[in-house]
Amino acid sequence: MKPDLIEKLAVESDSRIVMLVMDGLGDIPASGHGTPLQEATTPNLDKLAAEGVLGQFDPIAPGITPGSGPAHLGLFGYDPVENNVGRGILSAFGIGFDLTEKDVAARINFCTLDSNGNVTDRRAGRISDDENRRICEKIKSKLRTPAGIEFFLETESQHRGLLVIRGNDLSDQIADTDPQQTGVPTREPKPLAAEADHTSKVLMEILQQVRQILSDEEKANMILLRGYSGFKQLPSMQKRFGVKACAIAEYPMYRGLATLVGMTVQPPYTDFDDAIAVLKSKWKEFTFFFLHVKKTDSYGEDGNFESKKQVIEDVDKVIVPGIMAMKPDVLIVTGDHSTPWSMKAHSWHPTPVLLHSRLVRRDKSERFSEIECQTGGLGRLPLVNLMPIALSCAGKLAKFGA
Amino acid sequence: MKPDLIEKLAVESDSRIVMLVMDGLGDIPASGHGTPLQEATTPNLDKLAAEGVLGQFDPIAPGITPGSGPAHLGLFGYDPVENNVGRGILSAFGIGFDLTEKDVAARINFCTLDSNGNVTDRRAGRISDDENRRICEKIKSKLRTPAGIEFFLETESQHRGLLVIRGNDLSDQIADTDPQQTGVPTREPKPLAAEADHTSKVLMEILQQVRQILSDEEKANMILLRGYSGFKQLPSMQKRFGVKACAIAEYPMYRGLATLVGMTVQPPYTDFDDAIAVLKSKWKEFTFFFLHVKKTDSYGEDGNFESKKQVIEDVDKVIVPGIMAMKPDVLIVTGDHSTPWSMKAHSWHPTPVLLHSRLVRRDKSERFSEIECQTGGLGRLPLVNLMPIALSCAGKLAKFGA
Numbered sequence: 001m002k003p004d005l006i007e008k009l010a011v012e013s014d015s016r017i018v019m020l021v022m023d024g025l026g027d028i029p030a031s032g033h034g035t036p037l038q039e040a041t042t043p044n045l046d047k048l049a050a051e052g053v054l055g056q057f058d059p060i061a062p063g064i065t066p067g068s069g070p071a072h073l074g075l076f077g078y079d080p081v082e083n084n085v086g087r088g089i090l091s092a093f094g095i096g097f098d099l100t101e102k103d104v105a106a107r108i109n110f111c112t113l114d115s116n117g118n119v120t121d122r123r124a125g126r127i128s129d130d131e132n133r134r135i136c137e138k139i140k141s142k143l144r145t146p147a148g149i150e151f152f153l154e155t156e157s158q159h160r161g162l163l164v165i166r167g168n169d170l171s172d173q174i175a176d177t178d179p180q181q182t183g184v185p186t187r188e189p190k191p192l193a194a195e196a197d198h199t200s201k202v203l204m205e206i207l208q209q210v211r212q213i214l215s216d217e218e219k220a221n222m223i224l225l226r227g228y229s230g231f232k233q234l235p236s237m238q239k240r241f242g243v244k245a246c247a248i249a250e251y252p253m254y255r256g257l258a259t260l261v262g263m264t265v266q267p268p269y270t271d272f273d274d275a276i277a278v279l280k281s282k283w284k285e286f287t288f289f290f291l292h293v294k295k296t297d298s299y300g301e302d303g304n305f306e307s308k309k310q311v312i313e314d315v316d317k318v319i320v321p322g323i324m325a326m327k328p329d330v331l332i333v334t335g336d337h338s339t340p341w342s343m344k345a346h347s348w349h350p351t352p353v354l355l356h357s358r359l360v361r362r363d364k365s366e367r368f369s370e371i372e373c374q375t376g377g378l379g380r381l382p383l384v385n386l387m388p389i390a391l392s393c394a395g396k397l398a399k400f401g402a
Numbered sequence: 403m404k405p406d407l408i409e410k411l412a413v414e415s416d417s418r419i420v421m422l423v424m425d426g427l428g429d430i431p432a433s434g435h436g437t438p439l440q441e442a443t444t445p446n447l448d449k450l451a452a453e454g455v456l457g458q459f460d461p462i463a464p465g466i467t468p469g470s471g472p473a474h475l476g477l478f479g480y481d482p483v484e485n486n487v488g489r490g491i492l493s494a495f496g497i498g499f500d501l502t503e504k505d506v507a508a509r510i511n512f513c514t515l516d517s518n519g520n521v522t523d524r525r526a527g528r529i530s531d532d533e534n535r536r537i538c539e540k541i542k543s544k545l546r547t548p549a550g551i552e553f554f555l556e557t558e559s560q561h562r563g564l565l566v567i568r569g570n571d572l573s574d575q576i577a578d579t580d581p582q583q584t585g586v587p588t589r590e591p592k593p594l595a596a597e598a599d600h601t602s603k604v605l606m607e608i609l610q611q612v613r614q615i616l617s618d619e620e621k622a623n624m625i626l627l628r629g630y631s632g633f634k635q636l637p638s639m640q641k642r643f644g645v646k647a648c649a650i651a652e653y654p655m656y657r658g659l660a661t662l663v664g665m666t667v668q669p670p671y672t673d674f675d676d677a678i679a680v681l682k683s684k685w686k687e688f689t690f691f692f693l694h695v696k697k698t699d700s701y702g703e704d705g706n707f708e709s710k711k712q713v714i715e716d717v718d719k720v721i722v723p724g725i726m727a728m729k730p731d732v733l734i735v736t737g738d739h740s741t742p743w744s745m746k747a748h749s750w751h752p753t754p755v756l757l758h759s760r761l762v763r764r765d766k767s768e769r770f771s772e773i774e775c776q777t778g779g780l781g782r783l784p785l786v787n788l789m790p791i792a793l794s795c796a797g798k799l800a801k802f803g804a
Contacts, residue, residue, distance in 0.1 A: 028761065028762070028763045028764070029764050060802050061787065062783055062787040062790060062791050063791035063792075063794045063799065064407075064411070064790060064794070064799065064802050065794060065799065065800075065801045065802065066801065066803060067801055067802060067803035067804040068804070069803045069804055070802055070803035071803075080802075080803070081407065081802075084802075085803075087803075087804040090803075090804045091804070340761075346801055347794070348790075348791065348799070349763045370763060371765065371766065374763070374778070374781070379781055379782070380780075380781030380783065
């Protein structure tokens with residue numbers, strides 16, 4: 001569906017939509033287990049499933065494994081390929097760095113160079129977070145910043161970090177310096193477009209200094225840059241869908257993604273009761289609520305079946321009744337993608353969706369699970385279609401044509 | 403999904419994918435029978451169905467009946483509309499004619515003209531294959547080929563054949579000479595683009611001679627040309643998906659289609675045991691195997707329920723265990739399209755798909771049939787999506803976005 005078409009049909013209304021996202025919720029049966037969602041005891045979700053309609057949605061396209069960035073853009077109703085944002089931005093989101101329009105952000109790896117300047121380890125022996133922080137401080141204290149430029153360097157974890165330069169007329173059209181292999185030198189941050197000449201020179205100067213500053217380090221004696229991106233603001237959900245959107249999320253990455261589409265982001269919640277308290281306190285002010293739960297994904301990545309299942313049960317026990325007490329016109333319960341615990345990684349399997357509203361065409365499902373979703377009434381659809389369906393259930397989309 | 407996106411995500415790996423295609427497998431219930439696949443005894447396929455996931459896939463789009471060419475392109479992961487190849491090429495494939503880049507191929511019909519030069523029978527009374535061969539020889543022995551041109555004329559069957567001209571700077575942008583109706587003269591092979599002027603003159607000269615050479619024939623006294631196409635090589639599966647692809651197929655058409663996407667084509671197999679022997683002997687050398695069985699389609703076209711069912715049972719007995727003995731990481735069992743025996747023709751019904759891999763999201767299906775596929779976990783998807791899903795199950799696609 002073309003975004004401008006949805007924009008034209010969107011009408012503001014007082015109805016309320018809640019989108020509850022259990023990150024990485026989708027899973028597959030493995031090792032004699034059903035999926036965590038299948039095996040979890042979820043009386044509240046099951047009641048909603050019986051009253052609502054289920055389906056399975058592809059975050060990007062069938063067979064494509066999504067990162068969290070594009071998967072959430074799909075959830076929010078933005079074409080995830082057209083609106084794909086750079087990894088630098090997502091790194092900045094991930095650590096809660098406030099990007100501005102004058103910034104170019106890049107992901108960094110600390111790496112090891114030999115005496116000939118060839119990369120011998122692209123991850124600098126996976127140094128500790130503390131070591132990472134020490135080296136970042138060392139660089140920041142010694143670097144003479146090029147004229148007119150502000151410089152930021154932030155630890156992510158292990159060998160990973162974020163580099164941001166702030167200034168006038170900067171461009172993200174710069175070649176990665178990571179050679180993606182060992183035994184060769186780092187690459188130059190060459191301009192990929194004429195407007196990036198200045199940025200290239202700035203980065204070149206910074207990298208020469210960094211090489212000098214780190215020359216006495218054993219492991220992390222250089223940095224590699226990739227995934228440059230300037231700050232990008234997408235058209236807001238208010239503009240596109242006519243909703244006043246509020247984000248309730250613990251983790252910086254998802255708070256950043258919500259910012260990207262113009263949501264008002266609440267402070268991180270402390271526990272599920274707190275998340276519901278925030279929802280209640282903001283209920284009158286907003287018409288769309290994005291409530292994000294991270295732990296389902298984290299335990300999936302850890303390969304922890306029991307804990308992933310437990311999070312789902314806790315959500316069922318605390319969050320679901322908390323939301324339903326507010327009588328939303330539409331409740332969506334889903335994940336952004338699948339993170340099967342047996343794979344310890346994101347996967348391509350479609351994400352299970354439960355849609356609850358007075359106006360859904362109820363299907364035969366009696367429980368909420370990936371397997372029920374396979375035969376659910378919504379069928380199998382691209383994830384970007386979920387928002388328009390929810391908007392219509394909430395009376396927020398006008399008729400197309402006469 | 404944009405093909406360049408898949409190309410960017412594809413990673414080579416040592417895992418093995420087998421795509422077993424029973425041509426025209428899909429069917430519909432008729433005359434008190436279930437479908438041949440439903441009624442066949444297929445314990446091996448049923449076991450795979452219970453362990454795997456089913457779905458129904460549209461070769462082109464819902465409601466569209468495909469030819470073998472586009473249906474196979476969809477199977478191989480190529481958009482069947484964008485990459486549609488001319489009928490001339492498919493005719494050449496069908497009779498095993500080796501096209502070169504200097505060739506333009508066209509399908510021919512022998513036809514009957516009256517004394518005024520009007521077409522009275524577009525199929526020349528459906529002459530016999532022998533008669534077709536005799537007339538082809540007659541033309542070839544008498545034709546004075548235009549300078550710089552090689553000329554080929556090959557019998558297909560009845561009134562149908564293949565005409566190929568080979569030379570420099572030939573173009574397939576030529577108008578059909580078949581008027582598609584009787585009572586009017588044949589059309590001229592007019593150029594549809596400036597670069598086709600030379601080709602048009604060559605064909606004009608050839609057709610004038612053919613008219614002369616066949617003037618003493620009663621039925622087949624002229625030929626009609628249509629579906630011109632130059633040789634086209636699509637980007638190879640190796641380039642697009644990072645797989646080393648091997649084709650094991652009896653029939654020239656499918657061997658030709660496999661060539662088109664850069665597969666290494668094995669000599670025609672003699673029976674199913676031989677097909678499996680070839681698979682085993684090539685197992686180490688390749689990472690993707692296309693194994694094609696023609697007879698399901700042939701018996702469908704013949705309206706022969708029992709024999710279509712029998713072929714499926716033979717595949718279940720010999721080919722399926724033969725493949726599984728090699729422990730492929732992913733096995734796809736499907737058709738290229740449906741050929742209902744009660745219709746004696748290709749149809750638009752989606753093709754049933756069985757996907758078997760350690761990493762599928764298993765569904766509730768316990769048997770492999772079109773009817774089980776209707777509620778299978780893969781849902782209903784365009785056939786071009788099957789390859790990306792299989793590639794991901796085999797660990798051959800990287801994540802999109804961070």
